[in-house]
Amino acid sequence: MTSLLFHKYHGLGNDYLVCHRSVAEQLSIEQVRLICHRHYGLGSDGLLVDSGDRHDPTLRIINSDGSEAEKSGNGLRIYARYLFDISRVGHAPFLVHTAGGDVHCRVHEDPHQITVEMGRANFSPAALPALIEQPEALNYPLKLADETLLVSLVSMGNPHCVVLVDKLDLALVHRLGPQIENHPLFPKRTNVQLVEVVDRNTLRIGIWERGAGFTMASGSSSCAAASVMRKLGRVDNAVSVNMPGGQLQITFGDEFQVSMCGPVHKIGSLMLDEDCFAGGDDANRF
Secondary structure, three states: OOOOOEEEEEEEHHHHEEEHHHHOOOHHHHHHHEEEEEEOOOOOEEEEOOOOOOOOOOEEEOOOOEEOOOOOOOHHHHHOOOOHOOOOOOOEEEEEEOOOOOOOEEEOOOOOOEEEEEEOOOOOOOHHOOOOOOOOOOOOOOOOOOOOEEEEEEEEEOOEEEEEEEOOHHHHHHHHHHHOOOOOOOOOEEEEEOOOOOOOOEEEEEEOOOOOOOOOOOOOOOOOOHHHHHOOOOOOOOEEEEEEOOOEEEEHHHHHHHHHHHEEEEEEEOOOOHHHHOOOHHHHHH
8 A cells, every 4th residue: 555645734724635646546435534534534624636747737626525526726725835845836827627627826935825716707507506597596595494595606616605694603604504505406515605795895704615514714615705796796806705714815807707815834744544444334433
């Protein structure tokens, strides 16, 4: 077995483990879930798998529950910093391939700051996918068990359901998040953001992430929330998105091209011991 080497980073408290493809290929989905577990494993919101391709970096994203994500803004910033740390890239912009589309990344002179060109926000429900037969779903009535919410849908290469609220309440994120994530309207589930508009350049959001639950911060969620509020005319072209973990800067170009800038910090490099997998059926630990 190849050495199980992982590198741990966080972007505003949203933490990921990064490993080479040769490590990930040895792991079952149950083992990935165990490695990401906060008590039985190394602990993380997910696993970022590096293809190892020097000329065409490709990122695979696995959530902490073992499901796969098409795209992750924080994951991309972390992956960019990882590539910089191992000298695969410098400060010049470079392309990264993801299942949710190609993006350009740039590591600033201060390598803690990373910019990612996230691509165009897509407001078509079919892009998420969502089972709504109309061109856009803005302020769409979503029926839950005990209430109906007005939600707005957008894809950033991965699915998002945005709920505008008068005042952000994180307890409400915990209550509504899993209901919306697993709503039958979303056959592949969805990420969820509750959004408070502070002013035309400032948002506060709480995030329930598909496959990971409540998270301190999310890059793609910040882009999604800002895109919906821009579409609704509530914010301008430069937006600060504030989350429990910190702040990201979102800017818009033509036709809802979205750029995100924010910090990444390295926690350390960790060698996993195979004893982590001892003790019987991993599924019984969850």
